[in-house]
Amino acid sequence: MVRLLAALAVVPAMRLAVARYAVPPGSADRAGCDGCGAPTGLDRPLPALGPAARCPVCRTRVGAAPGAVELALATAMWVFALTGGPAGARLAVAWWLAWAVPLALVDAAVHRLPDRLTYPAAAGVWALLGMAALAGAGPAPWLRATAAGLVLGAGFAATTLLLGRRGFGLGDAKLALGAGALLGWYGWPVLVFGLALAVTLSAVVGLGLLAARRVRWSSHLPFGPFLILGTALALLLTP
Structure with missing residues (x-):
């Protein structure tokens, strides 16, 4: 249970990292929605993006696909456990x-x-x-x-x-x-x-x-x- 809670605690930070840095090399780090330009919290420690990883204004996906971070983290936890x-x-x-x-x-x-x-x-x-x-x-x-x-x-x-x-x-x-x-x-x-x-x-x-x-x-x-x-x-x- 402790490991599960710890994993859930780092999911937002991981989703934030993917959304912020998944930009072409040489580009500035992403700070908002690519579709409408609305701020999505990427410039703050606690991002506004939820598990769906979509802009709250225009619903454009920002960062990893829904569930991708969670699936990758579950795999990482399995590797660590073994x-x-x-x-x-x-x-x-x-x-x-x-x-x-x-x-x-x-x-x-x-x-x-x-x-x-x-x-x-x-x-x-x-x-x-x-x-x-x-x-x-x-x-x-x-x-x-x-x-x-x-x-x-x-x-x-x-x-x-x-x-x-x-x-x-x-x-x-x-x-x-x-x-x-x-x-x-x-x-x-x-x-x-x-x-x-x-x-x-x-x-x-x-x-x-x-x-x-x-x-x-x-x-x-x-x-x-x-x-x-x-x-x-x-x-x-x-x-």
Whole structure:
């Protein structure tokens, strides 16, 4: 019951984050309805948008589809409930998943991973894993997690510098800092497994969309949701 109440408490904040940041790269954060311009509370801590995520004036949808945030959060809670490890590490998982939900929805909508979500996600994971190390896990897994996050983030950033639009975006690299740290805490094989799952999932979905003629070979799928899914699956399957 406590977990359910905590989840319900963060739903408005997640819906607010998706509505505010699901705008094209380079655009100002959304502060009102795209349809009529009416303020919807996006510039205040408590948004006026309800579960339907529609403007109270013209009923235009603003942000995630109705139920999308709740469904993603329920999945995140399931992942957290089945993830093993010490309490401190599981707390880091919970923190990262809370940020991963709006990140996945924003990236899927507009191919964007905003710094205001990726940086707190990574910083919180690093700090909470550090606390887990001090609480008894020892420095080895924390140092490995730190190295894994930096290696994965740097690897993603390198593809951007070398391949441009054909590589991963810098937003993916920042997301990888937290994802890599979490996976690295559980071991280098888990990191490799999570990345392999993410790449495989993106390839399968991409081929499916190509077969259905929903995208072209030149299309660029957002990788953030796949990295989040791959990380979550790797955590679930890790003993």
